[in-house]
Amino acid sequence: MNLPPAPITYLDHAATTPMVPEAIAAMNAAMLEGGNPSSLHGSGRRARRRVEEARELIAQRIGARPSEVVFLSGGTEADNLAVKGLYWSRHHADPARRRVIASAVEHHALLDPLTWLEKGEGAVAELVEVDRSCRLDLDALRAAVERRPEDVALISCMTANNEVGTVQPIPEVVALASEHGIPVHSDAVQALAHLPLDFAASGLDAVSISSHKVGGPTGVGALVVRREVEAVPLLHGGGQERDLRSGTLNTAAIAAFAVAVDLAVTGREAESARLEALRSRLVDGLRTAVPEAVVNGDPQPGPEHRLPHVVHVTFPGCEGDSLLMLLDAQGIECSTGSACSAGVPQASHVLIAMGMDELAARGSLRFSMGRTTSVADVDRLIAALPAVYERARAAAKAGRR
Structure with missing residues (x-):
């Protein structure tokens, strides 16, 4: 006798959450239409329109300018582009800027690039401790910054911790960094669907977000980066996405990502x-x-x-x-x-x-x-x-x- 499958109680939404039906519908529609958004013909222009409408919707929902939303493959790439790209830009402009300061509880998508920069690029990564509730020690951060502020290339502090859920004091981190003209990046992958995010008001210079944490597909995300901020790209090629992320855009995934962000933020x-x-x-x-x-x-x-x-x-x-x-x-x-x-x-x-x-x-x-x-x-x-x-x-x- 064939027994019915046992019911599944899925309690791992922080790892990935199922796609919302509306995002699936948007993705299907875009896949059926096709077209490369970099092409000049009609199909290309229609694909480009989907991408730009998605960019505008995401920007509206997170308080950013559309031109600040750079599409890429997900949160890991966004963290890598933020850390490496900002470090290279700042270090090349001033070789004394070798220090990157981050919280000790960042995701490995951020910690591992820091380790890579230390081993291969001469960077100095400094991890700031947290308290027993997992909140960043602001006094320790201030001490690390003010020891030699002119040596700091950037600061990175996640918006909320992905393991225990503690929200980090981003306004205070930004205020401290701004005293010394240091750019700040925040990994908001886990926070996007659950916390208010206003990029313009936050004072942050770059923010990582990901689609599959909010009900969109895997394999797409964005680095929201201020127009005024210079970063060195990881990928070179066609010059897409402000020349920060070359490669043919995944129109269908981007369209679905925008729908998922819209539903997550408004609800x-x-x-x-x-x-x-x-x-x-x-x-x-x-x-x-x-x-x-x-x-x-x-x-x-x-x-x-x-x-x-x-x-x-x-x-x-x-x-x-x-x-x-x-x-x-x-x-x-x-x-x-x-x-x-x-x-x-x-x-x-x-x-x-x-x-x-x-x-x-x-x-x-x-x-x-x-x-x-x-x-x-x-x-x-x-x-x-x-x-x-x-x-x-x-x-x-x-x-x-």
Whole structure:
């Protein structure tokens, strides 16, 4: 007898969230029409119109000028272009500018380019510590900047942390940097759908955003960069996108990206309130189901403190990978608080920076909710957790013998 497939409770929206139907429709329509937006004939002009209308819509929704929206392949490329492009531009203009300052809890899409610049380009990367809630230490940032402000090429600080959801003090970072004429980049990939973003008012010089975090397709994103800011491109070729990102534009993906941004931003307040209610239900249920569990990040609600859709939890005495697989066997999908390098689990650099020891950091999970998450999904997780926790803790104890 063929049994129906088990229902899936998807709680990994911070990794990627399903496309919204409207974005799928926009992508299908553009793919059926075809045309290269760099071509001069009718099909090319129609494709170009789709791209420019998408650019205008995204710019409108995030408080930017259309010319500041540079389309590329996603958040990773946006972070790479921001860090490398701004560093090269500033360092070439003044070789003394070798320092790049960033928070210690940035995504690897930003930290790894910094490491690459250090190894191959003579840059000096300085990572500023955070407190136990994962918020940037502004006093430490000021000390790092003011030690030799003339040596700083740029500062990068994410808008909100992708693992624990803590919102970073971007206005204060921008104010400090502006005292010394230092450009600031922010990775807003995780924040775009959940926090208000006004690029013009923020004072930021560059912001990374990505489509698949807001209900659009994978493989497309943007670096929003002020017209006045000079950056060296990573790719050279046809000179598309202000000569910052050569290559044939993915018209269909860009059209869908714009639709997803439009829906996410215009529906943000209502959706954030819904997600906050689900988050509260999950946290309350967690504390009853597994009293030993510790919820990480800023405990205070509100867009100035944390994202509404992320619940990051440490389960003492457990391995996160075991917890994940036990939940996955029951059709509940989430992510660990660790990255896997060459098959060897490693403690999350974010959790270590927050002051956790390696054992606690390895025993953590991130539950992240989105448009498809329901009360039933939350309740299903809560019901499954006590038995999963006991099995994972027993396995970890047996492994330590």
